[in-house]
Amino acid sequence: MPENNRTKLLIARRVPNAVASRAVSEFRAYVTESDMDAWSVVDFCKKHDVPAVLIGKKSGLQEDHIAALPSTVKIIANASAGVDHMNVAFALERGIVVTNAPDALTECTADFSMLLVLAACRRASEYERIMRSGWGKSFGMTEMLGTRVNGKTLGIVGFGRIGRAVAKRAQAFGMKVAYTDIQRASPALENGAMFYPSLEELLPHSQVLTLHVPGGGTPLMTKKEFGLLPEGAVFVNAARGALVNEDALYEALTSGHLFGAGLDVYRNEPHVDVRFAGLQNVFLTPHMASATIETRDQMGFTALDNIAAVLDGQKALNPV
Incomplete structure (x- = not known):
């Protein structure tokens, strides 16, 4: 097949229509109809000699997968900020460029983090359940009270792009x-x-705590860390479920030490610990912080921009 007619890109995860259309037009991309696993990606690359791959969590390439990729693969692009689903170090060792989309998710993830803060503090899930069950009973001055955010201190773990964007929103409240x-x-x-130079120093001052750091390794929040939060604090996580010891979080929520929590991420996604679903003081969402039309399009376009640069012999825009 002539070079200009050759498939230059495998999109191994489902992407928005706008992203798929551009990929097909610009790269003659093969766009999967369902998320591919890692070995399916390897097999496709071997058969079609594609120089670029856009992967997702299911197709996260580990060392054995990357070792099996043909030398034609020049770039592995991620349409997300996180790359904890693949072995980046080994890919780089093999001379394969790895990219992500660090800016695309910032604003919507910050918006969503504030939604979790407000929902947990103001008992949004409880109020919504009351209304869906028919209401039928007025509440007095001492019943079903939330806790206001105005005047409280928000502790932010990780003051990168998203952390700073959350800070601006919190200050507006x-x-x-x-x-x-x-x-x-x-x-x-x-x-x-x-x-504060350490997490241990930050926690006692955090009436509301939100995480904005990469996941992986030893949990950041264990029984010790939850114990350092002031009584009645609210915990929010829209970063990574691996950051949290969920047994310790459950204990802090059921003991009354925490007023509540807003959670978008979990250790064993997509299978949330059923204990949390049974708690009234937890607002739960299914890992949807970046889930807007605009952001998902931008995530995909950022990945395609990186692919275009690398295949054109230029430096990647967002190398990992």
Whole structure:
């Protein structure tokens, strides 16, 4: 097949129609109708000598998969910010460029994090269930009370793009902001937020805590860390489920130490621990922080922009 008619890209996960249309037009891409697993990706690449692959969580390529890829593969593109579903180090060792989409998710993930904060503090899931069951009973001054966010301190773990975007939204709601990260941000980026050099120092000041760091490895939040939060605190996680020891979180929620939680991510997705579904003081969503039409399109377009650059002999726009 002539070079200009050759399939240059395998899209191994389902993508929005706008992304698929551009991929077919620009790269003569093969677009899967259902998410492919890693070995199916390897087999396709061997048969069709494609130089570029866009993968997802199900097609996350580990060392044995990457070792089996043909030398024609030049780039593995991710349409998400996280790359914990693949072995990046081994891909780079093989000379394969790996890219992600770090900016595409920022605004919508920050919006969603604030939604979780507000929903957990104001008992949104409980109120919604009351209405869906028919209401039928007025509540007095002392019943079904939430906790307001105005005036409270929001602790942010990870003050990168998303963490800073959450800080701006929290400040608009009248919240004070404190954070911890590997290093302190510049005064301009801090925008009045208080820096604590360690998680242990941040936690006692965090009336609401939200996580914005990569997952993997040992859980960041265990019984010790939850115990350091002030009594009546609210915990929010729209980052990665692996950051949390869920037994410790459950204990903190059922003991009354935590007022509530807003959760979008879980350790064993898509199979959430059923204990959380039974708790009234938890607002649960199914890993949907980036789930808007605009953001999902932008995620895919960012991956395609990186592929276009690499195949054109240029540097990747978002190398990992």
